Amino acid sequence: MLRSCCVYGAGILCVLLLIAGIAMALTQVFQKLIDNTIKEQVVLENGTEAFSVFQNPPPPVYMQFYFFNLTNPAEVLDGDKPFVLQVGPYTYREYRPKEEVKFLDNGTRVEAVSPKTYVFEPNMSRGSEDDIIRTVNIPAVTVMEKTKDRWFESIVSALMKSKGIGVFGTFRVGDLLWGYEDPLLKLIQKFIKMDDHFGLFYKKNGTDDGDYIFFTGKQNYQDFARIDKWNGNSSLNWWSTEGCNRINGTDGASFHPVITKTEKLYIFSSDLCRSIYAQYESDVSVRGVSGFRFVPPSEVFANLTINPDNAGFCVPAGNCLGSGLLNVSTCKEGAPIIMSSPHFYQADDKFVQDVFGMNPNKEEHETVIDVNPLTGMLLRGAKRVQVNVYLHQIQGFSQTGKIRTLVFPVMYLNESVLIDEESAKKLYAVVSEANVIVNIPFIVISVGILLGVIFIVLMCRQQTSPNLVMPCRQRREVVQELSPEALQ
Secondary structure: OHHHHHHHHHHHHHHHHHHHHHHHHHHOHHHHHHHHHHHHHOOOOOOOHHHHHHHOOOOOEEEEEEEEEEOOHHHHHOOOOOEEEEEEEEEEEEEOOOEEEEEEHHHOEEEEEOOEEEEEOHHHOOOOOOOEEEEEOHHHHHHHHHHOOOOOHHHHHHHHHHHOOOOEEEEEHHHHHHOEEOHHHHHHHHOOOOOOEEOOOOOOOOEOOOEEEEEOOOOOHHHOOOEEEEOOEOEOOOOOOHHHHEOOOEOOOOOOOOOOOOOEEEEEEOOOOEEEEEEEEEEEEEOOEEEEEEEOOHHHHOOOOOOHHHHHHOOOOOOOOOOOEEEOHHHOOOOOEEEEOHHHOOOOHHHHHOOEOOOOOHHHHOOEEEEOOOOOOEEEEEEEEEEEEEEOOEOOEHHHOOOOOEEEEEEEEEEEEEOOHHHHHHHHHHHHHHHHHHOHHHHHHHHHHHHHHHHHHHHHHHHHHHHHOOOHHHHHHHHHHOOHHHHO
16 A cells, blocks of 8 residues: 555656646746846946956957068059068057946946056067068058148158158058157148157057946846947947947947847947947857857948948948948048958958958958857957058059059957956856756756656556465465375
């Protein structure tokens, strides 16, 4: 009797566990519990881990610069294609803490600046800051663009000839990056008011790129670290459409928690003077922590025939260069600067063919973002951007010779980050604990199945016992029949 009760009890418990486990799995009760807990904890406020990472990002950030050294300047001025050789990297450790942090509106927004400091890392570089690079003379080309068709055009042209200043020149790597006093810019102050110093990152070492106001995520988890205003404005004024001028997303250092594969991650880049987005590409694992890889699709920099939303980036209006390029002259003080991916990756093939030495490939030249989907923490990232100059013949300046109309590559940068081991261990523990909790329904189902197997085995044994076990009285009768006396 007791045995039968145990058997049927196991059967009932098996059914209950299976029903409970399946119900919990279908309703995702534990997944929702984890998500809601993470959403409440990942908020920018004093004392939280999220705020600590936001204020002082622990993973080291490195900025690598690769330059394109021109080998045939005279031939280019005669109309030939330029031939360039990539040199570098010149690597710098980047420090970017958040400073002047101030909470606003009952903790729903936070104001901060992010000064960036770059320190040269010779052991991670191929060359020194004293290396000489032959490339486009960007100040000279900018001056020619600004003075063409103006009354003093011939004066500036004669001045350039007298000083031996042309389209191309040789420069120190350190000067090209961080700035130098340019003789031409100094001479033309009477005609055009311009800073007499030039550098691709002039005034960007030890300084910030403006005042940011971020949402803290207190009201909506999807607003975590999203930019509300930059330099007091909620939109830009460089482009011709509202959508293109919209400041959208985070600064790329962090993202909201509970990220799905179907959403877009938006990032605002002051270097690009616009917002971009990235889409899910694949699952990844970084230092043992699972993540999603997001990459900007080709549509982000496609021309308006492919992506009509990009019409506003054509400057002046209607002047579109082609897919894969962004004319940022409007936000670079009129300098004919064109941004692209390194080696014109994902750009029209024309731009690759115009310059000997371009070898675009996905692995080295694509911008990638690896993020942990549960916490939104950045696991690994690489922002890869190329700086180019628009070159063409300018009638009033014989210095341009017979040069082809082309987009000339000057250098590209690779700003990369990889989560440090200590942060990875902490994150791994959080993710592992969450995975255990999320899998509780399946553990319950497994126990239910095990009990089901036990129930079936006990029932089979109970059904077969009367046929296999002979009663004692019957055994005695058989023994008596087989005894010697009975046989005689």
